Amino acid sequence: MSLKTRHVFVEGLKVEAAIGIYDYEHGRTQPLIIDAEIRIGLHAIKGLKDTLNYEMIGNLARELIARGHIKLVETFAEDLAEAVLALPQALEVRIRISKPEALADADRSGCVVVVTK
Numbered sequence: 001m002s003l004k005t006r007h008v009f010v011e012g013l014k015v016e017a018a019i020g021i022y023d024y025e026h027g028r029t030q031p032l033i034i035d036a037e038i039r040i041g042l043h044a045i046k047g048l049k050d051t052l053n054y055e056m057i058g059n060l061a062r063e064l065i066a067r068g069h070i071k072l073v074e075t076f077a078e079d080l081a082e083a084v085l086a087l088p089q090a091l092e093v094r095i096r097i098s099k100p101e102a103l104a105d106a107d108r109s110g111c112v113v114v115v116t117k
Contacts, residue, residue: 009037010057018069019076019099026069030101032076033108034061038084039092052089060084073097074111081115092116 013036016029036057045051060083070076081095093115098108 003042005039006042007037007039008052008054009035010054011035013058013061015058015061015065017065017076019071019073021071030099032073033098033100033110034058034080035096035098036080036084037094038090040089041091052087056087057084073099073102074113077111077113078115081113085115085117090117 013034015032015034017032018027018029019025019032020030034057038052038057040052043050061080064070064076064079064083077095077097080097081093084090084093084095094112095114096110096112098110100108102109
């Protein structure tokens with residue numbers, strides 16, 4: 001067997017955020033759904049220190065949200081991707097942010113960003 005790539009992921013992480021550019025979006029929170037896929041190295045993994053801890057995704061997202069109102073989903077996605085990429089294990093990060101309440105006639109809308117070291 002020849003290992004070509006290794007990814008860790010989190011799907012469907014639900015958070016509440018003060019987000020949006022419209023007046024009616026200020027002063028309240030809205031749900032966001034985060035999907036993250038992170039490419040990590042091909043080194044031997046013997047313990048948690050050798051990989052990327054999934055909990056870091058939620059922790060980083062909540063830290064960004066705690067800073068205050070976010071204007072755009074794209075900004076949040078890019079900031080989260082950069083924060084995850086700053087982790088030493090991360091080589092490439094794909095973040096998808098869904099904002100389920102953005103459009104009344106759609107299940108979800110949002111954006112996807114991919115960043116690489």
